[in-house]
């Protein structure tokens with residue numbers, strides 16, 4: 001990984017701000033098409049934590065063009081099923097095995113590995129990330145856009161994309177609103193080693209009176225635990241995670257937490273940018289939408305934004321299509337994010353209701369719905385994000 005700060009070119013076709021999974025995907029897709037791109041990230045080195053650990057079928061499909069999907073699959077863990085459980089009883093099971101996709105499963109892979117694979121591909125294609133460069137100003141005029149970084153250097157480009165995360169500086173400079181709210185609960189997130197007896201080919205969502213707990217297998221024998229709490233501890237430790245699994249997880253054969261590899265707590269927002277484009281400035285990924293981690297769709301939706309935007313930006317920059325091509329990006333991708341925000345919001349509210357009678361109705365309804373093949377298919381299509389593909393609607 002490159003850590004030295006090398007000087008910036010004065011001009012580019014496009015500047016991509018942010019080298020998270022979305023910025024890296026976008027940059028690689030643009031470089032592959034011969035577009036001159038400068039990628040800037042304020043971090044001196046890439047992030048090394050696991051964060052988003054789910055890669056869905058639609059994401060693997062859209063990444064095939066970049067020739068990284070097979071490598072992602074080879075490094076990840078294939079999980080063909082999600083189940084919703086009430087302690088030892090399965091309420092509903094969603095099977096991905098019959099999805100109309102070459103990737104009929106969910107892939108579990110830590111985000112830092114996904115980013116490293118994308119970063120390697122960007123380099124193979126001849127691109128690179130410039131670090132550490134924090135963007136402090138973005139301005140546009142009739143002839144182009146000017147990006148200023150904290151060293152005072154500037155880059156002039158035809159287009160600038162904010163792939164700079166939830167607190168996007170690019171979005172701030174466009175003045176585009178980021179409407180939505182923050183959930184009351186906080187989330188515990190821990191990668192642990194577990195001693196337990198349940199199958200390791202499922203993502204399990206435990207709906208308990210105290211709140212939600214998700215247990216998902218990760219590569220290298222680890223498990224990801226995600227749970228809601230009114231006030232999560234800053235650094236959840238082994239005892240914290242054990243207490244969550246004791247009160248919400250399997251009862252007949254309880255899970256034992258052997259150690260915590262990494263843990264974090266976070267608050268979750270559900271917000272959507274009012275627009276994805278302001279002239280020469282565009283937004284993608286968390287800069288444009290954030291939502292509940294229920295279903296693991298944040299990074300996936302963002303990577304799919306990046307691939308869609310790359311096609312349109314290439315047409316404008318390289319092939320000379322007029323800028324209206326870029327309005328199609330918002331028309332294509334903003335409704336998808338709006339659906340994901342709404343779907344994950346419904347899932348989160350259903351999963352975290354504290355109202356006991358409602359919990360009973362919910363659990364009974366899930367058991368009844370579990371008999372309906374059409375419900376299974378709709379859930380699998382939505383979770384895998386294949387439902388976002390216009391050809392499959």
Ligand SMILES: Cc1cc2nc3c(=O)[nH]c(=O)nc-3n(C[C@H](O)[C@H](O)[C@H](O)COP(=O)(O)OP(=O)(O)OC[C@H]3O[C@@H](n4cnc5c(N)ncnc54)[C@H](O)[C@@H]3O)c2cc1C
Pocket residue numbers: 017018019020021022023040041042043051052053054111133134135136163164165166167168169189264265266284285286287293295296297298299300302
């Ligand atoms: C603790 C944690 C757990 C998560 N768990 C999940 C999960 O289980 N499932 C899920 O789907 N999602 C999860 N997420 C969310 C997921 O990580 C994001 O959806 C995903 O990273 C979005 O990618 P991105 O490229 O849009 O933005 P980011 O990954 O946020 O990348 C933005 C990049 O921009 C850079 N940057 C920011 N501002 C500037 C600036 N002014 N100048 C230059 N560079 C800048 C940052 O350094 C960063 O590298 C989690 C996030 C966190 C923090």
